[in-house]
Amino acid sequence: MALIVKKFGGSSVANAQRVMNVANIIAEDYQKGNQVVVVVSAQGDTTDDLIEKALEINPEGPSKREMDMLLSAGEQISIALLAMAIERLGLPVVSLLGWQAGFQTDSKYGIARIKNLDASRIEAELARKNIVVVAGFQGINKYDDITTLGRGGSDTSAVAIAASLKADLCQIYTDVDGVYTADPRKVKTAQKMSEITYDEMLELATLGAQVLNNRSVEMAKKYNVELEVRSSLEPKVPGTIVKEVIKMEKMLIRGVAKDSDTSRISVVGLQDNPGIAFKIFNVLAQKNINVDIILQSIGRDGTKDISFTVAKSQHKEAVSALEELQPALNFKEIACDDDVAKVSIVGTGMETHPGVAAKMFEALYEAGINIKMISTSEIKISVLINAKDADRAVEAVHDAFIR
């Protein structure tokens, strides 16, 4: 007998038929004698529909507290419907909202973090032989007000429950059947991995592979929760296990990822004084702007240029923050490029294999693709290229390493 936490995303419960499908997956595990806790997101487009209703009433943007009150109704509907589907199969079940399941968070509405999970109610329901269906993405703060965890928060809810209950396995069901070496819709030769480490998964998630939410992987790593990524539509197909240490396979590179949600900003013609980089990145940090690849280069006339990438959504904010620095830094101009994409390869142990970077650059060169920026870490190499070249670049790099 095992204790299994299963998480199903919004598309897995988008309509009555899919809800019944999920109920059947759960029933199979329960009937084998396992204890089962299920975390569900809001159905399909519910969240988007609710946001639309809110903006219709207040186009300038409602308060985040009321937004969380509104959006958390989405999971309330999906947990009740999934519980009803499980009831229909004749199995004992109880649905729990975030606060009922014991999720206590900080008060940052919309992007709350879990401060504590008091799992006593979940444990009591499991002891009563109930299947427990928990609303993902939500909790309450110290004022007893409802908070939401932000995008991908249901993954985090599932991992938190698995960590708290010391579950044997935490299965994340999505619409893909595992983690691939590249996007299988784009790269025909993409291969599914049977295992991957937390760190590799983190790099892949950050780099736009969009399989698992990053915070959930970080939490899984911290509490050593074994994750499995599976497909709810093909529940018989084994997925990809994410864990701390995996047996080394012949494949060194674990995946190739593309991230088109990136913009390059260059501050051109800076005086070469100490503290300039600090001033630039400090003002961005104060505005919660995440900076990714950073490049500093010598410009003309002994001045220097600093370039970096940010998410497209933070582009404007970053530029106006920098413009405020103009009087202090006296730079020449700010140059921007939205038409870029980041392509990265990820693999543990990469830093001990010096040929990896050269092989990647060679593959890009042979495909006639120009590299604008380069960034490396212990387990990844990222290049910034023109957006139009991105898909070809992924294919070329994937073929060089994995085919």
Next chain:
Amino acid sequence: MALIVKKFGGSSVANAQRVMNVANIIAEDYQKGNQVVVVVSAQGDTTDDLIEKALEINPEGPSKREMDMLLSAGEQISIALLAMAIERLGLPVVSLLGWQAGFQTDSKYGIARIKNLDASRIEAELARKNIVVVAGFQGINKYDDITTLGRGGSDTSAVAIAASLKADLCQIYTDVDGVYTADPRKVKTAQKMSEITYDEMLELATLGAQVLNNRSVEMAKKYNVELEVRSSLEPKVPGTIVKEVIKMEKMLIRGVAKDSDTSRISVVGLQDNPGIAFKIFNVLAQKNINVDIILQSIGRDGTKDISFTVAKSQHKEAVSALEELQPALNFKEIACDDDVAKVSIVGTGMETHPGVAAKMFEALYEAGINIKMISTSEIKISVLINAKDADRAVEAVHDAFIR
């Protein structure tokens, strides 16, 4: 400065425009310096849509606990949207779910009764100068599980808050602008009353006037909460005040109501032994079947007949309960008549005016309408007639007394 509780039904908040309309009504009261607590139902058809989703997943009927979990999401959406609309007007507001507002109920899911209202959170929010928007219809039980109060429960929520806070006024906004002497859509000469007593309102509600939920009127009477029925679409028009004692007006009869949701059942050919009526009505009470008008008459051969009316929805259940009694009571047959309606006149002090009943029967006689059963109380007279005659009967009786 007054403390006002305002309740808006689902049709008053059915879309973004109506939500803004309600926000403006609230703002006007708040800006006059009043403290305002607002109780809202789920938007328009939300509840019906959610029920449909539930039955799609489990056509045999989901458990009541999960149904309450599902349906209570409806008010959660409407309180958040209304709070956002009030925010847009620049006023301070906070939305509260049933449990956050302190509604503690028993555990009868779907038809829960309020056991206690701990209004401390509402009071704290009022002290912070917030407009407080509360989800009607819902609470939690001792297991911290969500319950709903059943049809019309939002009226009860509003009255409970008004009672607990000792509010100066509890305004119930509906799609009519007050309580009329008859259905104004059917009877052209129907007149709006400026005041009516709790008891009269209770009789009118029971008799199918469908303006206020009965439990809410009972609670208002018990705690002496002054109610006002108003229209959310014509907020400037004064409504009808419901209270304990009103100044006597020349009009003796307060209203004429029609109830088509009734069936007559006759148990024919009963032996004339003691205890027979007890046995019949005891078995019906055990099955929670509400009996309205009762008539006992002498039949042929020294046997007797007992006739009574029940709601149409309980008709079948009542008949099968009686059939089980056949071996014990040895009656001849059960006769049923679904094609009936009840028409009633209501007015305090009626019992001291012996001419009232005669005047009602005369009006019906002159309209050529046959009376099947009669029932009277201190403040009402009801007659059972053929369903097809009901509208004519209301008009004839209304004209006789009120025109």
